[in-house]
Amino acid sequence: MPAVAKRGRGRRTIAEINMVPFIDVMLVLLIIFMVTAPLITPSLIDLPSVGKANKQPDQVIQVIIDKNEAIEIKVKEKSTSVTVKDLASAVKSAQGGNPATPVVISGDRNVKYENVVKVMDTLQRAGIQRVGLSVKLTN
Numbered sequence: 650m651p652a653v654a655k656r657g658r659g660r661r662t663i664a665e666i667n668m669v670p671f672i673d674v675m676l677v678l679l680i681i682f683m684v685t686a687p688l689i690t691p692s693l694i695d696l697p698s699v700g701k702a703n704k705q706p707d708q709v710i711q712v713i714i715d716k717n718e719a720i721e722i723k724v725k726e727k728s729t730s731v732t733v734k735d736l737a738s739a740v741k742s743a744q745g746g747n748p749a750t751p752v753v754i755s756g757d758r759n760v761k762y763e764n765v766v767k768v769m770d771t772l773q774r775a776g777i778q779r780v781g782l783s784v785k786l787t788n
Contacts, residue, residue: 710743711783712736712772714756718764736768737775748778755783 711723720736722729724743731739744750752772756765765782772780 708750710740710750710752712740712752712754712768714754714760714764714768716757716759718760720768733767733771736771737777740772740777741775744777748776751779751781752777753781753783 708724713721713723713728715721720731720733722731722736722739722743729739740752754765754768754772769780769782
């Protein structure tokens with residue numbers, strides 16, 4: 650019930666918010682958090698780490714996608730331009746019958762992500778086992 654104060658000529662109601670229940674609830678929550686906080690053990694997350702391979706592969710086939718979305722295959726020092734349709738057969742012929750030869754996809758920073766995924770999907774659908782992405786580390 651609002652308090653009634655007499656000021657001057659008429660009666661006016663004074664609108665007040667009762668803060669006591671709010672403070673009681675906050676104190677109870679504070680006590681609950683203080684009791685339960687020491688009981689919670691911090692969880693550990695096992696993040697993957699980048700390791701070094703024991704032996705570098707003898708041959709790596711590099712698929713380069715330039716800013717004009719042209720695809721180029723680079724084996725050792727020899728580069729060949731190909732289309733997306735001919736990519737799988739060109740990579741298989743570059744592997745020379747060794748399906749374990751790794752294929753690394755390098756894309757220009759201005760190339761749409763969709764094109765890189767399309768190249769990766771083409772290679773994986775063709776049965777090429779080891780397909781990876783090349784990254785540029787910045788310091």
